Amino acid sequence: MKYSGIGGQAVMEGVMMRAADKYAVAVRLPNGEINIDKYDAKPRDRWYHKVPLIRGVVSFVDSLVIGMSTLMESSKYFDDEEEFEKKSKMTEDEAKQAARKENAELTATFLFSIVLAMGIFVLIPYYASVLLERFITSDIVVSIFEGVLRLVIFIAYIKIISHMEDIHRVFMYHGAEHKCINCIENGLELNVENVRASSKEHKRCGTSFILFVMLISILVFIFVRFDTRWLQLVVRFVMIPVIAGVAYEILRWAGNSNSKLVNIISKPGLWLQGLTTAEPTDDIIEVGIASVEAVFDWKKFQEENM
Numbered sequence: 001m002k003y004s005g006i007g008g009q010a011v012m013e014g015v016m017m018r019a020a021d022k023y024a025v026a027v028r029l030p031n032g033e034i035n036i037d038k039y040d041a042k043p044r045d046r047w048y049h050k051v052p053l054i055r056g057v058v059s060f061v062d063s064l065v066i067g068m069s070t071l072m073e074s075s076k077y078f079d080d081e082e083e084f085e086k087k088s089k090m091t092e093d094e095a096k097q098a099a100r101k102e103n104a105e106l107t108a109t110f111l112f113s114i115v116l117a118m119g120i121f122v123l124i125p126y127y128a129s130v131l132l133e134r135f136i137t138s139d140i141v142v143s144i145f146e147g148v149l150r151l152v153i154f155i156a157y158i159k160i161i162s163h164m165e166d167i168h169r170v171f172m173y174h175g176a177e178h179k180c181i182n183c184i185e186n187g188l189e190l191n192v193e194n195v196r197a198s199s200k201e202h203k204r205c206g207t208s209f210i211l212f213v214m215l216i217s218i219l220v221f222i223f224v225r226f227d228t229r230w231l232q233l234v235v236r237f238v239m240i241p242v243i244a245g246v247a248y249e250i251l252r253w254a255g256n257s258n259s260k261l262v263n264i265i266s267k268p269g270l271w272l273q274g275l276t277t278a279e280p281t282d283d284i285i286e287v288g289i290a291s292v293e294a295v296f297d298w299k300k301f302q303e304e305n306m
Contacts (some may be wrong), residue, residue: 004185005020006184007181007204008291010028010170011073014074015180022254023066024039026288026290034286052245057097098273125153126236129142129145139222151214172277173281174278174288175200176285176288178198178199183195186198192289195289203251203266204255205269208268211272213243216246254266
């Protein structure tokens with residue numbers, strides 16, 4: 001398998017696909033048509049895109065920013081009839097003001113979600129480990145308990161939301177994104193039949209990235225400890241960029257190798273993707289293909305690398 005350099009994410013009823021310095025958002029509209037919006041992205045040729053660890057943090061932040069903007073962009077196509085009629089009667093200035101307000105609300109929701117995630121996945125496991133310290137004196141056992149609890153909460157959260165209809169459809173688009181990339185990187189023609197037969201798991205997925213972050217944090221916090229609890233808590237937030245940088249390097253290495261060791265290391269992440277991806281229908285696959293072809297010449301890639 002050759003590394004194609006493309007990657008993406010699922011959005012509301014669609015797929016965002018990025019290649020080099022551009023990305024596209026393909027969305028299945030309520031009328032059945034596929035809408036494609038193309039955008040320029042910041043080129044990844046600066047010095048901080050080449051320095052190990054630092055490039056991982058930059059890539060993570062960049063992905064968050066693009067991910068937020070594409071979610072906003074895809075959501076605008078799914079207003080209910082009353083909202084659509086209201087917007088159709090607006091003047092140009094009113095429409096711009098409404099768009100700014102909507103973007104502000106979505107941004108606030110996104111930031112709140114980050115804060116909430118920090119509370120659920122950082123604070124709860126930490127304070128649970130503090131309670132455990134009353135009964136167990138081993139710092140190693142307490143640190144492992146905290147990390148495992150964080151992982152259990154995350155898996156339970158994914159499992160619960162996967163039963164929501166809207167989230168399940170997002171997971172189907174996530175599966176389509178992976179299938180399209182796997183189809184290309186395995187040298188197959190990019191069509192519905194070949195994409196359908198391709199794997200819905202991929203070693204460079206963000207789900208694997210999150211799992212690596214959690215596993216690495218268990219090891220880090222076994223050794224990085226302080227006597228005061230507030231420092232223990234602060235370091236959990238301060239170390240997030242460092243841990244993310246390490247996780248990115250592991251994911252980058254895994255994505256460029258098919259060695260037995262890499263395949264073993266990738267197994268847990270691929271297993272977890274079984275929860276965050278779902279088998280897409282053909283119409284969803286068509287959206288994934290449209291997003292790829294909007295930004296990536298897959299035929300040229302295969303001619304040069306296969």
